[in-house]
Amino acid sequence: MNALPAYDPEQFSACAAAIADAAREFAAMGWTPATSSNFSMRMDDGDYVAITVSGRDKGRLGSDDIMVVDLHDHPVATERRPSAETALHTQIYRRFPDTRAVLHTHSRTQSVASRLFGREGRVRLQGWELQKAISGHTTHESTLDIPVFPNTQHMPELTARIDAWLDTGRPLHAYLIDGHGLYTWGRSMDEARRHLEALEFLLGCELDLRRLSS
């Protein structure tokens, strides 16, 4: 028995189109290799999330490649099973009620940075003008920490680590998973995309600095 009403198909179509548009651009940038990565948007009523079905080519998503889940990862009005990483998306929607879009990519830059900084458990960004692209950061003089969590196929372990970080009260705009990729989000698809583009750029700058100064 489901107490929640079925979702509005027009809302679903709008979210699916926005996800497919963004995913096509990220795929063209090479950030979603070999059907990896996943993207989601919270639907207007707040209780449902439109999310990519796992294993699909992110450069050519249609509405069949996007499904609806509730905030506890249960599929809504579909026989499809959501990917295991859906739990990482719904965690962000539960913890941040104003979040509307969550983006997860596997770019080469993100993957290499996650390995390099995994030992330190975080990437500390300081002194970069583009930090201002992250909401709440108004100056390059601020410090922006992107935690790197160990990779695991056991999602409850990963969500527990993310909850533990959030429970300390530290800000969280994004995180890396070691050897895996990046998660970031925003109060709109545009904001989430800005965060993803800025972080991809900033992680690339950090890698270049390490390379040039060694």
Ligand SMILES: [Zn+2]
């Ligand atoms: Zn992934």
